[in-house]
Amino acid sequence: MQNAPRTVAIVGRPNVGKSRLFNRLARKRISIVHDMPGVTRDVITAEVEDGGYTLLDTGGLGLTGSDTPARITKASEAQVGFAIEAASVILFVIDAREGVTGLDERIAQLLRKSRKHVLLVANKADRGQEKLADISEFYRLGFGEPFYISAEHGNGEAEVRNAVLEKLGPVQEETDEERARLHICFLGRPNVGKSSLSNRLLKSDRLIVSDVPGTTRDAVELDFSYTNKDGKPWLFRLVDTAGIRAAPKLSSSVEYFSRLRSLEAIHGSDVVFMVLDAMDGVTQQDKAIAGEIVKAQKPIVIVVNKWDLVHEAFRTHSPGMEKYKNARDFREKFEKAMFDQLFFTPGAPVMFVSALTGHEIDRMLRAARALDRRLDTKIPTARLNATLIKLADRTPPPAIGGQRFKIYYATQTSRRPFRIKVFCNQERTLTESYRRYLEAGLVKEFELDGCPIHFDLVGKK
Numbered sequence: 001m002q003n004a005p006r007t008v009a010i011v012g013r014p015n016v017g018k019s020r021l022f023n024r025l026a027r028k029r030i031s032i033v034h035d036m037p038g039v040t041r042d043v044i045t046a047e048v049e050d051g052g053y054t055l056l057d058t059g060g061l062g063l064t065g066s067d068t069p070a071r072i073t074k075a076s077e078a079q080v081g082f083a084i085e086a087a088s089v090i091l092f093v094i095d096a097r098e099g100v101t102g103l104d105e106r107i108a109q110l111l112r113k114s115r116k117h118v119l120l121v122a123n124k125a126d127r128g129q130e131k132l133a134d135i136s137e138f139y140r141l142g143f144g145e146p147f148y149i150s151a152e153h154g155n156g157e158a159e160v161r162n163a164v165l166e167k168l169g170p171v172q173e174e175t176d177e178e179r180a181r182l183h184i185c186f187l188g189r190p191n192v193g194k195s196s197l198s199n200r201l202l203k204s205d206r207l208i209v210s211d212v213p214g215t216t217r218d219a220v221e222l223d224f225s226y227t228n229k230d231g232k233p234w235l236f237r238l239v240d241t242a243g244i245r246a247a248p249k250l251s252s253s254v255e256y257f258s259r260l261r262s263l264e265a266i267h268g269s270d271v272v273f274m275v276l277d278a279m280d281g282v283t284q285q286d287k288a289i290a291g292e293i294v295k296a297q298k299p300i301v302i303v304v305n306k307w308d309l310v311h312e313a314f315r316t317h318s319p320g321m322e323k324y325k326n327a328r329d330f331r332e333k334f335e336k337a338m339f340d341q342l343f344f345t346p347g348a349p350v351m352f353v354s355a356l357t358g359h360e361i362d363r364m365l366r367a368a369r370a371l372d373r374r375l376d377t378k379i380p381t382a383r384l385n386a387t388l389i390k391l392a393d394r395t396p397p398p399a400i401g402g403q404r405f406k407i408y409y410a411t412q413t414s415r416r417p418f419r420i421k422v423f424c425n426q427e428r429t430l431t432e433s434y435r436r437y438l439e440a441g442l443v444k445e446f447e448l449d450g451c452p453i454h455f456d457l458v459g460k461k
């Protein structure tokens with residue numbers, strides 16, 4: 001899902017009436033600029049419902065309060081640069097009475113270089129009686145005829161609204177045809193039970209359960225429908241793979257290519273089942289494989305297979321089992337050790353299953369489907385920004401070389417995977433642990449358990 005974000009930005013030099021216009025288009029009576037003490041919003045956002053777009057006022061970006069004309073010019077340039085990056089339609093506001101100033105010309109120059117739709121808005125044309133600057137001045141800016149409006153009184157508002165909608169185009173309706181069949185794959189080192197799980201799902205022997213090293217098995221795609229406990233069919237496509245091995249252990253080209261195929265399988269899947277062996281715990285090889293999946297930013301269901309053997313071991317008092325009170329205790333300790341060793345996506349579901357007996361296979365598929373549905377979540381921009389501010393307030397980012405990471409504005413740019421474009425001061429000041437903190441915070445707030453979130457940073461390198 002890579003729908004272009006429907007975002008409209010308002011730019012213009014100070015005092016032309018940007019925030020008035022913002023409040024009017026957002027149908028907000030009160031300005032939300034400084035409603036939280038101590039928090040300066042550089043960019044203000046609102047969701048405009050009758051049009052389905054996000055509106056941005058960039059007017060606060062880069063200003064400090066004690067601004068010289070040189071600083072104002074610099075801030076205005078930064079604002080325009082930001083708007084060009086973030087928005088598809090830009091409202092360029094000028095003062096209809098004062099006419100075109102040097103700074104207006106500078107802004108126009110930057111906007112002309114961009115390939116964005118620019119609508120020129122000449123504000124403060126209140127009653128049509130005040131003396132307005134000559135229209136030829138406005139034409140010379142290169143954006144055609146201006147929209148004369150009064151943000152104060154509302155004249156011309158409807159025309160601007162309509163022009164914005166026309167430029168944005170209709171809201172794209174999504175087809176969910178392709179979503180119906182969930183693409184899955186089992187990944188894990190050899191012998192954890194991937195083929196057995198596949199066979200369990202397919203209820204056939206079409207996949208060969210094989211331990212022979214070097215047997216080349218091509219990645220096969222198999223469509224199947226699984227009838228759940230409620231008798232409903234769930235549609236899946238299973239991408240079967242030969243086991244992937246950790247890179248250093250690659251000894252032959254056969255293994256190399258089987259690893260490549262696994263990577264292809266990861267990329268072709270909506271949800272990846274990472275299979276572990278309940279009796280083995282987490283091994284080095286498991287770590288390497290988990291790393292590949294996380295790198296590919298795919299949602300993971302962790303499948304701990306051979307659960308029947310754990311019960312069996314308890315029953316027969318096998319050596320080593322005395323450490324655990326019962327099966328539940330085993331499970332809790334297994335999970336804890338696993339999450340300590342593997343940095344999975346926050347909230348990744350863990351299923352203890354048995355390919356042999358079919359234990360929890362239904363739940364495993366159910367978890368994958370639930371995860372898949374979450375991947376369609378649209379994160380409202382205003383709430384996303386409010387959440388990031390809240391998270392930064394709660395735990396401020398660490399100072400890196402005397403500088404602190406600061407987010408100006410963020411917006412979701414895609415789903416599957418979730419990508420969030422983050423406009424910030426300095427990209428390098430975002431540490432990995434702080435990134436994980438933000439990711440976990442967003443996962444919690446928007447109930448995205450198990451869905452990885454990727455941040456695309458836009459700021460000084």
Ligand code: GDP
Nearest residue numbers: 014015016017018019020059124150151152153
């Ligand atoms: P910004 O700095 O561009 O965000 O400008 P503001 O929205 O803060 O407006 C600057 C000043 O212009 C304020 O005093 C507003 O009341 C005034 N203003 C804004 N729009 C209009 C308008 O349409 N007509 C008149 N007469 N004044 C306006």
Ligand code: GDP
Nearest residue numbers: 190191192193194195196209210306354355356
């Ligand atoms: P793969 O290499 O990951 O595809 O693993 P296989 O599916 O070939 O299984 C490896 C071995 O583990 C085989 O001997 C299977 O019979 C056995 N196995 C797989 N799943 C289970 C399970 O749930 N319980 C038990 N007891 N054995 C299993």
